Amino acid sequence: MKSPQLQRYSAGQRSNHWAVVTCFVLAGVSGFALFHPALFWLTNLLGGPQWTRILHPYIGIAMFILFLGMFLMFVGANVWRKEDSAWLGSASRLISEGNAAKMPAVGKYNGGQKLVFWVFTLCLIVLLATGLLFWQAWFAASVPIPLQRIAVLLHAIAAFVLVLGVIVHAYAAIWVKGTLGAMVRGTVSAAWAKHHHPLWYRDQVAGKK
DSSP: OOOOEEEOSOHHHHHHHHHHHHHHHHHHHHHHHHHOGGGGGGGGGGTSHHHHHHHHHHHHHHHHHHHHHHHHHHGGGGOOOHHHHHHHHTHHHHHHHOOGGGSOOOSSSOHHHHHHHHHHHHHHHHHHHHHHHTOTTTTGGGSOHHHHHHHHHHHHHHHHHHHHHHHHHHHHHHHSTTHHHHHHHSEEEHHHHHHHOHHHHHHHHHHHO
């Protein structure tokens, strides 16, 4: 008998997520192209070097605004709790054994997912703040050169950390079967929820009674 389905993400949440992903890819491609001469060929994917320089900051701002919407939708579920610390402390066992049933019970998101969420938030704040400081078309003329150089360095570091975070996020979504499907279809099976997020499953079942 097929396990009943639980709604995990609404259509609006899924649309917002994939819009952020699209902006991330475009910002990443244009950012890499401008970061190092060996990657300059990537400018061809955005219409050439001039368009890449013009579009990169606007894409970045669009990504930040879209992520802000995501932040407001998901921040409540990403508040850190004691069970998240316990889960994170047992994460090495999950990696080595691959048995989520032995992990501390968690809510809608586990400690690793919450950590990634807050890393994304911090990185995007740093990227926006530093990017504005050396945006040639608008603000750079009024910003001292030494401050611009510091901003460029911090911008690159934040971008590097963000890319690593996205890689971890994508790998985990593929590794845990059903996670990626939840962001495509919006639903997960009750069995999946009970196995991976038992506290969230309990709240969902209680809410339906």
